[in-house]
Amino acid sequence: MATQAQSEKRVFHNDDDCPVRNVVSQIGDKWSLLILFALVDGTDRFNSLKSRVEGISQRMLTQTLRDLEREGYVNRTVYPEVPVRVEYCLTKMGRDIVKPLYQLVCWADEHQNEIKRARKAYDERS
Template identity: 65%
Template structure:
């Protein structure tokens, strides 16, 4: 993120140096926050996560867990037993992110009906 010379308005570079594009956009997808908050309850297995996050496909859960693991938010542990047991849990970085995002999630819960009403009013006014 940067600012334009002589201007107080923010500008956003299309670069990995921009934390909004590099970090926030990554976790702001459809599933990442839901997975993070499912893991706030403690370590969990893949199928348990899938059953707790309604609507997520196996492929999307796999990919999103890999992305969260790559970014250092989730730890994947494989236990050498038969059958193999795999658990996912938040790292310290993931716990910090979850705590930071909690205010937004809480705000969304508090204002969900206001937002739904605003959408309905907009749709009625615009004929959408």
Template identity: 50%
Template sequence: MSTSELPSFDQPCPIRDVLDRIGDQWSLLILEALAQRTLRFNELNREIGDISRQMLSRTLKRLEYDGFVSRTLYAEVPPRVEYALTDLGRSFLEPMQRLVEWADHHHAAICEARRAAMIHPV
């Protein structure tokens, strides 16, 4: 395959590219769970609670693909797989925490704005 046939992984807008990947319903919850310790798949599934196994698997694969999470397979019987944050994933914890704090602080105001919009639609 020539260089011109390789897919381009560079996106023109880094903000949109990153937020599209980590801004889904589950990624932040997974990253937050892994911030505490390395977890196996079932432990992570229990930690998050209401995520399906299929969605957890899909989201972990995306986070691994983007370099936030590492997956380690141990050659044991039965096989053991552990997930952990990478250096890149750990570097995201501080800005992620600021975002979570902002959401907690402003959630009531956002809900109030939504209620007002329902009463007085634009």
């Protein structure tokens, strides 16, 4: 985690024990947040998730679901049927992390036009 230096400014260490880095590195990628929010609607299957998260490739969805499962945010259940049925759902920790992230999503939605204007103004200056 961040430590306070003599100047009272936080220092963020570049190691595996930094919880901020650990969480943000996983959910801050291009697809994880979208998949988490897709699963807020309830248990879903792979192809349904793929159709709901537009633009994601099969390979990327597979990898991101594995990463989210490894982190403890998503549960994968395999049913021994023919053909095999696999379902994904949020774990308790997954449901917990979505709550504060929902505030971020709302903030982004509310400030989207302001962010676009800032980017445009910056690009015009550069």
